[in-house]
Amino acid sequence: MSDSGDSDVAWTYYKDRPEWNDVTPVPEDEGPNLVVVIAHSEKFVDVYDYFRAVLQNNEKSERALHLTKDAVELNPANYTVWQYRRDLLKALGTDLRSELDYVELVIKNSPKNYQVWHHRRVLVEWLQDPTQELELTGDALMQDPKNYHAWQHRQWAIKTFGLYEKEMDFVDNLITDDVRNNSAWNQRYFVVNNHLGWSDLNVQREICYTLEKIKFIKNNESAWNYLKGVLIHDKRGLSGNAVVTSFCEELYKNKCRSPYLLAFIIDICDEAIKKGETNCLHNAHRAVELCQALGTKYDKIRSKYWNYMCEKFNKAQQEEENNKDKVENMDE
Structure with a gap:
């Protein structure tokens, strides 16, 4: 997903589409004193000129919804596009399940994009259905175990919907695969702190667990930091x-x-x-x-x-x- 879409053979510019003849595109206003001109592709300029037009007119239509998809493909980090897409979804009563499928594809192509993860979170809140979130974030973390946005979304889903049951097993597998995975150690602390609690039994269990990992690799900062964090809860x-x-x-x-x-x-x-x-x-x-x-x-x-x-x-x-x-x- 990028600004390099001019090579699309089947692409038809919005300015050449009969169904858009009633819309006057709105060029970007960069002000009178430009320091640096950003060189956008012709496709990018075309899509965003029409997006600004529907935004200005507050048009709520299926064609506007489709336009936001093209705008996202060219710039998936554009906050305004995602917010307007959510406004359209509500106004049109669009099937949110299909939107979940769509946003999953965007996440796979742009896994470190805050805006797409935020969009996903809003959809889950609207549906009150987190059943796909652990699998989705798990897949993202398999690709990049330190993906901050995936971890943030996972923690939100777990805490909001009480999905703690299998999380310690998930974390233990990550630590077993890479004992230096600081994100996994952080998640372990998150689960104990927010779910299991710091009873003396849990504190001593976590101490023993961590000492075993330190024995394996003694020069592991993540485990030493976790040990110190656990001992804060030891009287x-x-x-x-x-x-x-x-x-x-x-x-x-x-x-x-x-x-x-x-x-x-x-x-x-x-x-x-x-x-x-x-x-x-x-x-x-x-x-x-x-x-x-x-x-x-x-x-x-x-x-x-x-x-x-x-x-x-x-x-x-x-x-x-x-x-x-x-x-x-x-x-x-």
């Missing part, structure tokens, strides 16, 4: 969950130096400091060492950030030492 926090802290320390002990692991341990140290629950593993001194390692070796691209964090923990370390001295002096 014990990052530093209080023994399963997580032991897992991290075991990785570190076995020479894993993934920047995401080191950053996670730093977060554990930071939380322990704020809670006043530091220990031999999780304290300001350890955090300083890890920040230095990240800034100089394992995450150089963010060295300025790690230097900043290092200064923060140096201050915390000094406070820890001062507090220790105060306690020792009191004991004496």
Whole structure:
């Protein structure tokens, strides 16, 4: 679908169609001071001149509906065309099931077009029938697992119509196919957050699930981010969950130096400091060492950030030492 339609052998310009003789085309008004003239094809100019005419006249007819289809083919991202098409569908009482079939074809040709997905959503709202949406979005995500518009539409359909039943299986298959699929991890969080809930049982289940995926690929930012998101819902926090802290320390002990692991341990140290629950593993001194390692070796691209964090923990370390001295002096 593009502006390159002049090669169509069977195409007849609207200006040459007898049934359109009663319409005066409306040329595009680009103003008196043009900076850049957009070179449209003759077909594009013809279609949109007639579209502007029916829009100006507020014509509600089958021929106007057909015209919008030609306009969409030439520019599927045109908001005004889609909005007028919806006005026509309502005015003409058009079969919305056939419109669903049509828009599915447009989506397959233009899967990252916001306007077409929005049109689809309006149709489903009018029909109150989401039965095709999971399959449609699933097909789109098979082609591109990170298609934002498909994910957005899928989440809307699931949340609006309560279609949660098989979604965790769908997400698990995507993560199994590509454990780094951040969109799939995000969808998993969406399902738990909006449907299953963050009971302690669900939190621990999600932690175990994520740790297994991290074991498979330790340098996977998506899984580490998900783990941190899950632990927000754990009343014990990052530093209080023994399963997580032991897992991290075991990785570190076995020479894993993934920047995401080191950053996670730093977060554990930071939380322990704020809670006043530091220990031999999780304290300001350890955090300083890890920040230095990240800034100089394992995450150089963010060295300025790690230097900043290092200064923060140096201050915390000094406070820890001062507090220790105060306690020792009191004991004496």
